[in-house]
Amino acid sequence: MSKTKIIYIKLCLSAFFWGGSAIAGKILLKEMSPLSVTFMRFFWATIILFFVCKFNMKTMRISLTLKEHLALFLMGFVGISLCYCFYFQGLNISSAFNASLMEATIPLCTLFISVAIKKETFTKNTLSGALIAYLGVFIIITKLNLHIIYTLNFNIGDIFLLISTLCFGIYNVLYRNIAPDIPSIAQTFYIFLYGTIGIIPWILYYMYSANYRINTHNFSIISVCCVIFLSLGSSVLAYLFFNQGIQVLGASKASIFINYVPIITILLSIIILSYIPAITQIIGSIVVLTGVYISQRNSIHQQETISEYSQK
Template structure:
């Protein structure tokens, strides 16, 4: 089979895994395991996985000054990012959470402008404003009648913080990802992230009643730890090795669609006018942000 086709399939599967994760993780939280305890399991599992994989690749020494950069990237890309995401998901619905996550490209542009002085064009400024309006609309008025949405407003806001944190992480980690082997980088990223996560997760972790958790929920936990945290990374890594980064990034827009389809099939969420309207507004804003501006020819 053509390597490009295989790469496209791999990236699609990764997007599908992410999309299903919203509903799978939601079934576990907060009834069986609280969000911060769940994040400990996820980060600890990923840390063990990638340090084990790291034994089979060529060793690469991390420069001393880069440990601080990885530590900062781990805080925003693992700790704050995951803690706010799972806490927010436990309070809101899968569809709302997946839509808000699409604002990540907007946040990347904002932080790139602030930290590395990347110029923002007029069209992109308009896209940022439109995208943020869509996010605010969903956060403020995206309440759901679905019973598993405890506090949609707060949950949606926390997922937005997660998207912003992940956007900042991508800017901070850009040079590190190029400098080091991906597995070497990510194993240190998760290890430092685990150190940040432990203080927040300890109390919730000791509250877990493991013997009362249904077998199905253990499968859900395994799915999140193994597939969402580890397999998706490897699939996306393979995709990036065969495809353009822009091609891979397009698949993030598939996630809300796939999440919505799966959530509606299993009955874990429902659609309403606000969700649909906010989704359209956010997607239009992201389109303006990511669309390449036309080159002006002056005579």
């Protein structure tokens, strides 16, 4: 099998790992609290990346200055601690279907933040596409129900998911501007490490409250597999495979596979979780994906933004 074919298979696996992360998370949330799922995912991912970095220590710089450590701590706190605590809290209350569509807007959220701080400007495609995509989000969270719109009685889970995308958008901007010049594997290790550390105070706070639970008595082999899937698959292998795809094919071609992630999540949600989407969710998903496609078409800046999405 040629090297190019192997890379395409790896990119497909990356999309599958990211697409399946919401499904694995939804299954885990039946037995663990959102904080526990977040901690377990990134704790084990950090351990795996530690050994990967140690194996490659001779060929990479992993010693950092205090300023670089602080930059990585900030990125880890925003991009892991905050982002994923809100994400799994939202996923616990909302659906994997909705989570996948909120995630699809991350490049657009990143673009809005970049424009706000005058790092980028809107093009006709990106602005029109973004407006269309967020119209789809509006359809999903309101269900086109006038009572919900009038009373602002939204599903809090969907709001948490939106906050999660905002956190990751901020993380992307931080990554562009303050990430230390070290190998990407080492960057990810430190970001995961500090992100995991940032979750610990929240866990300690909720340790004795009803909001914190790990039902070890009912912890099944399926749950163990889900933790492995999230930590090894969605957090480590997907990232490594995607970066290999960028190196061989370039960012533009590799980034195309990111567009399949919400579609994979939706299909797995229907197949594995037996989730039946409402008509407004179907309409909203079509509008969101159309808007994302329009905003990304022929946009170099967006291709760069999508590449950063790989760590999601």
